[in-house]
Amino acid sequence: MTSTPVTTTATTAAAETAPAADAAAGAADGTALHGPVTDWFDEHARDLPWRRPEAGAWGVMVSEFMLQQTPVSRVLPVYEQWLARWPRPADLAAEAPGEAVRAWGRLGYPRRALRLHAAASAIQERHGGDVPREHAQLLALPGVGEYTAAAVASFAYGQRHAVLDTNVRRVFARAVAGRQFPPNATTAAERKLARALLPEDEQLAARWAAATMELGALLCTARSPECGRCPIAAQCAWRQAGSPAHDGPPRRIQTYAGTDRQVRGKLLAVLREAVAPVPQQVLDAVWDEPVQRARALDGLVSDGLVEPLGGGRYRLPMT
Numbered sequence: 001m002t003s004t005p006v007t008t009t010a011t012t013a014a015a016e017t018a019p020a021a022d023a024a025a026g027a028a029d030g031t032a033l034h035g036p037v038t039d040w041f042d043e044h045a046r047d048l049p050w051r052r053p054e055a056g057a058w059g060v061m062v063s064e065f066m067l068q069q070t071p072v073s074r075v076l077p078v079y080e081q082w083l084a085r086w087p088r089p090a091d092l093a094a095e096a097p098g099e100a101v102r103a104w105g106r107l108g109y110p111r112r113a114l115r116l117h118a119a120a121s122a123i124q125e126r127h128g129g130d131v132p133r134e135h136a137q138l139l140a141l142p143g144v145g146e147y148t149a150a151a152v153a154s155f156a157y158g159q160r161h162a163v164l165d166t167n168v169r170r171v172f173a174r175a176v177a178g179r180q181f182p183p184n185a186t187t188a189a190e191r192k193l194a195r196a197l198l199p200e201d202e203q204l205a206a207r208w209a210a211a212t213m214e215l216g217a218l219l220c221t222a223r224s225p226e227c228g229r230c231p232i233a234a235q236c237a238w239r240q241a242g243s244p245a246h247d248g249p250p251r252r253i254q255t256y257a258g259t260d261r262q263v264r265g266k267l268l269a270v271l272r273e274a275v276a277p278v279p280q281q282v283l284d285a286v287w288d289e290p291v292q293r294a295r296a297l298d299g300l301v302s303d304g305l306v307e308p309l310g311g312g313r314y315r316l317p318m319t
Helices: 009-016 018-044 053-067 072-085 089-093 097-104 111-127 135-139 146-157 166-175 188-197 202-218 260-273 280-284 290-302
Strands: 307-309 313-315
Touching (some): 018 202, 053 072, 053 146, 089 111, 097 111, 146 202, 166 188, 166 202, 260 280, 260 290, 280 290, 280 313
């Protein structure tokens, strides 16, 4: 199942769609993978609050919003504070959106807080305050994309959906497609492969979704995969191929220091701590470079994370 090294545009395209060719084989191999992976999960899964029965669908949804691009260790304290304050969607919907931004703290990508607030408001208005069970209804909520809808339907309601996050994509790329890393962006071929690998039984499919995600998070990691502890190491196509190095497009590496993201975070930190509107001169002290600072502030206003008031004052959004 090794791939020929890519040397031309045509072969690069072929390599990107290789999982589609492997999907039929993956479907056959899936039954051999299901048991070892789910058995490993039953024994080694972390005890996380959103996996407990009392979390409910709302707890699962909150966790999925928070865990996007943010590690579990940073999410845990904010998650527990959030659920203590807003145990139901209606509780969050009753608050100003700026309070969601304030409570989001330093989780990063704070637009997720606004989207979660919008989703809570829609749940209250359209579904009587209960997170909907139907995948299509979940997908119709503000801020809920393909991944989050599938994750909530699977993890909260035990439904059969392909749940493709970065960890799962990496597991499938290695175990089935024989590549070290998946493409930079999710492809149609990956979705087809994920559907082919889904167990037919609904409850087993939901466990498989959680188990493959945990396997990628704990063992089949990006930097230091622990193949010696992996329950499917003997069946892994990448290992069988000799663990070839990544030969696709360069992997994106996110930077933070000195970026507009850092400036936005510093500005928001001041506004989160403030109990009254913040004057422009206070925000000016946050970052020395005026052009970048102004660009970052304008971006926060444009994204709805900051509300400008008269007299050069700013606050978190109230409506």
